[in-house]
Amino acid sequence: MNCTACGAPIEAGAEKCPYCGVMTPYGEKVFAERKEHERQEEQRRKSENAPCMAYASWLFVPAAYVLTFGYYAPYWYVSRAASLNKLYSETKMNLLLPVIYAVMCVAFFFLPSSFAALGLTDEQGTLIFGVLMFAVPIMSMVLALRVRRILQEHAGRYIERSEVIRKIAPSGIMLFLFGPAYLQYSVNRMIAMKILAPKL
């Protein structure tokens, strides 16, 4: 065999040309294998220390949502906040946000039947209810986007940025329509990818 760069004869099994130092095709193969092995080791080491999140079947969250008249949505955020804040991400979940969201959901549900009890005129009550009708979905989207960002930043420690955008809660429409159910689906996926550990 001869060196591809300088043409000098090289022994079979040599990784580099002894004259000019250029890598042989065999050397390149060995180098690539070594790199791949290191990458897998690194991945395995990271997965062993991956922080945990609760797993829930993809059917459970929408079912819980229906059964609790939607209250499961704010509950999902409150119950996941502590786990989310332990992930490898700069963005954090401020517990105040899901608590405000929960209060808004309760108000949205009970306000129409309790104008008088709260000392509100019909006009005042209708106005507040109208504001809530916009505020509840906005808050729900703010929370969903924040959780997506936390999950994506965390995933970015393990996988390529392009892969993160493609795999971790990629659809804004799904996020808007299904919020916590879609996010839980992404969490489950991250557990399957071993970049999150299932919380037992």
Ligand SMILES: [Zn+2]
């Ligand atoms: Zn050479």
